[in-house]
Amino acid sequence: MKFAVLSGKGGTGKTLVSVNLAAVAKDSVYVDCDVEEPNGHLYFKPTEIETETVAIKIPIVDEDLCLGCRKCVDFCKFNALAAIVNKLLVFDDICHSCGGCIMLCPSNALTEKDKVIGEIKTGISEEVKVISGILNTGEASGIPIIKDLMKKTANEKRMTLIDCPPGSACIVMESIQDADYCILVAEPTVFGLHNLQLVLQLVKLFNKPYGVVINKCMESENLIQTFCIENKIKVLSKIPFESDLGAINSDGEIAAKSEKYNGLFSELLQAVVKEVEHETVTHS
């Protein structure tokens, strides 16, 4: 069973929800897809860490073979190549690794070389396997890292929590592809509602079943709850806006391990598992 935890904006509580769900699920896998700033490991403090690098393929030119025909320059929609005075220039940072220039080159002057853009760290924290994707600073896209993370967990039988990057762009789409269910975390503000609506469009487009966790709930009127009721969206849990929870979290501790908050996350886990089982019944 794979759960993707996502939200339209950063700082809403994706990591709080996914870390704590993985912790209460016990025999589980936590995958940090927020490759620009993975921070789930701060809570799990995994050990026995294994590191693998992630590389993309970019073209390299053999100037002796290049005919200066410019087929590659004209083909590249990202303008990663320029042909100047019979010299072919390749801009590594602009290249999207599509490989088209290499396929089109009539004289085999272009070949692939590896460019390392980040790494994946895998470790163990009690019964949780912790996998973090890390994009090197300055790199344009973390998508190749997400693809490797998804490959690594494709045959995973244990419950898997995918901590997505914020927003609703391509990198989030890659992260939710294999998910059986999407948990949308939202905070009850006007901005939070706006961002929830964006991720809602995304999960509907991908035809994924979903439910909402409202984080930072206060006793006053709740914009997200009203929206969910009006649109018949399942509210899985309401996490209170409490300084105790904030303090545990900012100490880098897992709230679900405390007596006060264990119940909250255990109930959330039961709720999402029930939702997925219900989905399986209604879709089979």
Added chain:
Amino acid sequence: MKIAIPADEKVLASDVCMSFGRAPYFYIYETLTKMGDFIENEAANSPGGAGVKAAQIVADSHADILITPRCGENAAEVFKATALQIYKSKNGSISDNLNAYLDDKLSKLENFHAGFHGVGGN
């Protein structure tokens, strides 16, 4: 000698465009014939790499001199492979800048910026 200048509009009274890579046009002036032409910058609406493509277009026009308010690192890298010299434009129209260059009143552009990519730029 050919001089290239990024232009907002296809008239000599137009301001020099604030952007090199995404300028709608380039004015290409030939000092021997004292004639010039506006060419379209096909890179202006590129999703990415506009600087590289615009530099390719300017290099292909056989310009020897580029007068621009600013220029990105990638475009500068392309120009490095050519003999083209880059001068910094002053406030004013294309013709003002052309005359300023011909009167030797412009200085070389020394600083090249990293890409703006939709964030900032002023």
